[in-house]
Amino acid sequence: MRIEISRLTKTYRGGVRALDGLDLDVPTGMYGLLGSNGAGKTTLMRILAGLLRPTSGTVRVGGHDVTAPDGRLAVQRELGYLPQDLGVYPDLTARGFLDYIALLKGLDSRPFRQRRIGELLEVVGLSDAADRKLRGFSGGMVRRVGIAQALLADPRLLVVDEPTTGLDPEERIRFRTMLVGLAGERTVLLSTNIVEDVAQTCRSLAVLARGRLVFEGTVERLVARAEGVVWTVTTPGPAPSTGRVVSAVPDGAGTRYRVVASSAPEPDAETVEPTLEDGYLALMETARHAS
Numbered sequence: 001m002r003i004e005i006s007r008l009t010k011t012y013r014g015g016v017r018a019l020d021g022l023d024l025d026v027p028t029g030m031y032g033l034l035g036s037n038g039a040g041k042t043t044l045m046r047i048l049a050g051l052l053r054p055t056s057g058t059v060r061v062g063g064h065d066v067t068a069p070d071g072r073l074a075v076q077r078e079l080g081y082l083p084q085d086l087g088v089y090p091d092l093t094a095r096g097f098l099d100y101i102a103l104l105k106g107l108d109s110r111p112f113r114q115r116r117i118g119e120l121l122e123v124v125g126l127s128d129a130a131d132r133k134l135r136g137f138s139g140g141m142v143r144r145v146g147i148a149q150a151l152l153a154d155p156r157l158l159v160v161d162e163p164t165t166g167l168d169p170e171e172r173i174r175f176r177t178m179l180v181g182l183a184g185e186r187t188v189l190l191s192t193n194i195v196e197d198v199a200q201t202c203r204s205l206a207v208l209a210r211g212r213l214v215f216e217g218t219v220e221r222l223v224a225r226a227e228g229v230v231w232t233v234t235t236p237g238p239a240p241s242t243g244r245v246v247s248a249v250p251d252g253a254g255t256r257y258r259v260v261a262s263s264a265p266e267p268d269a270e271t272v273e274p275t276l277e278d279g280y281l282a283l284m285e286t287a288r289h290a291s
């Protein structure tokens, strides 16, 4: 299910311009949306979900215009949304909570709800915990309940906003692998500020900075942005003063620095293969200097 965004602007009351003339096409499959804090990701997700009106511009999801009342209803039927701050009722069980949300979504038939909820608990790997109260769930388990509620109406578009923040490494990996499994025929739009999550799950991505699109394309293309500008150097002295230090690891009597810089940060620095994180940092450096 394709998302077509054209000249999208959102200015909040008070004057903050969260989206500034955004043009973006999102294809079917798993798609990453990266950006630092305040870049406009949540604003975009909320507009897609029909929860927030843009100031101007158009957003079409599967051909329906989200900004028109008819279109918004059509899109809401096709879209599942996991917000950053999904509130759950700690005294409900996972099954009870999903049943409650299903009723709110208008799934009136009890046998249908029971069957659907059973299937979804299986999909998100929570069948064994289905009748436990949410109070005792880990962060990753709560997010998986969140995905299950987003999938209740079997949407063709799944929008997930920073779902792995605060999860431990194993939960993060399990969660993002589950998202890949859900992509297939669906579009899964994964908004995050964790570069590694996109590197491990998406073929293509967009990067936002201050409400503008600063990159759109494949993961390989963003990695290539850092070709020839990632260096390592080991020194007993302080960190190199040019470029952006990506990592600093104690190494013998000194420290091994990984640096993104347009020229060698030290005479004996050597270039290394870039990662997506390096590509992202190189891009952000360029975007910062351009503004």
Ligand SMILES: Nc1ncnc2c1ncn2[C@@H]1O[C@H](COP(=O)(O)OP(=O)(O)OP(=O)(O)O)[C@@H](O)[C@H]1O
Binding pocket: 012, 013, 014, 016, 017, 018, 035, 036, 037, 038, 039, 040, 041, 042, 043, 044, 193
């Ligand atoms: N309701 C609001 N009223 C006024 N300004 C807002 C509101 N919501 C967001 N903003 C501002 O809009 C900008 C974009 O915020 P948004 O939450 O969309 O960014 P984000 O990329 O999701 O950030 P984060 O990664 O921190 O969640 C920020 O400057 C933010 O302070």
